[in-house]
Amino acid sequence: MDDACYEVLGRSRRGEPLRHVGTLRAPSDALARAYARWLYDEERWLDLAVVRRVHLLGVDGAGEA
Amino acid sequence: MSALADVLGGLAAAKHGLGYRLAFAGLSAPAIEAAVATVALAQEELGHARLLYASELRLRGGGGEDEGAVGAAIQTAPPVPELVPAPDDWAQVLATLATLDTALSLWLETLAESAEAWLRSRAQRMLDEETFHRDYLRGWLDVAAAEPRLREGVTAGMSVALARYRPWMDALARRAEAAGIAAPPSGARLESTVSALVAGTLERREGNDDAETVS
Numbered sequence A: 001m002d003d004a005c006y007e008v009l010g011r012s013r014r015g016e017p018l019r020h021v022g023t024l025r026a027p028s029d030a031l032a033r034a035y036a037r038w039l040y041d042e043e044r045w046l047d048l049a050v051v052r053r054v055h056l057l058g059v060d061g062a063g064e065a
Numbered sequence B: 001m002s003a004l005a006d007v008l009g010g011l012a013a014a015k016h017g018l019g020y021r022l023a024f025a026g027l028s029a030p031a032i033e034a035a036v037a038t039v040a041l042a043q044e045e046l047g048h049a050r051l052l053y054a055s056e057l058r059l060r061g062g063g064g065e066d067e068g069a070v071g072a073a074i075q076t077a078p079p080v081p082e083l084v085p086a087p088d089d090w091a092q093v094l095a096t097l098a099t100l101d102t103a104l105s106l107w108l109e110t111l112a113e114s115a116e117a118w119l120r121s122r123a124q125r126m127l128d129e130e131t132f133h134r135d136y137l138r139g140w141l142d143v144a145a146a147e148p149r150l151r152e153g154v155t156a157g158m159s160v161a162l163a164r165y166r167p168w169m170d171a172l173a174r175r176a177e178a179a180g181i182a183a184p185p186s187g188a189r190l191e192s193t194v195s196a197l198v199a200g201t202l203e204r205r206e207g208n209d210d211a212e213t214v215s
Helices: A029-039 B002-028 B032-060 B067-076 B090-111 B117-145 B148-178 B187-200
Strands: A004-011 A019-026 A047-052
Touching (some): A004 A029, A019 B032, A029 B032, A029 B117, B090 B148, B090 B187, B148 B187
16 A cells, blocks of 8 residues: 655634644545544644645745745 | 433444544555555544443433543443444455444434434534545445455455345344434435445446546
8 A cells, every 4th residue: 555645724714824733644535534533633623734745846946845 | 311321322323433444454555655644534433432332321410521531431431342343454445434334423413403402403513524434435435346356355245245234234223213303314225325325426437537637
């Protein structure tokens, strides 16, 4: 089973920007969403999202995040 | 009301057993994220068991709103090792979720249509959490679809589990009919629901390599 690294982003109040709350590893997007719900449940999130780390694009010359 | 109380007691015992088994199964999950998720799921199942025991006590006039009475009911509840045997491996954990948790969701859907308003709202609250349980299970069945050994183990485990839960569902359905509940979920309905779940996950991979698992 090959897991990928995901970044977890959350917003607890309307109007706030999404902020980075952590990372996790998962074998699929569906499981990444499920894991995020239970791993980062210390706050009552208005929005919680995951994004694969490889989908982040570096902009300062590093080439990738 | 005693027939309905019997049904609620049966569901509470099954949730109790499932939560108990999942709490231990989480410790042998294949990754730390899966361990946390499985133990969290166990916690929710035990919470549902507590709510169902309280509902059963309320119908029996035994103080369903009394925390002490509910706690005593949980502590003295009979264990259900035959209904929810300890899983030997992760495949059996998934097979138990695919069958028993699916069965319990079918019952919650029925209770959410109950004539008792207080029971409808409790069932709906549990069903809302079950949505996440189903997403978690489907995610793992997608993973199993791509891993032959895990898929074989889950498929074999589901066959054994269905043989266990079909008659259990039928017995509960008979009690529910005695309580005046129309068309309660049967063993046959459980089997068809599980078949649809498998067709959309475990068997989907055979003709489709575009599943969203990470490569």
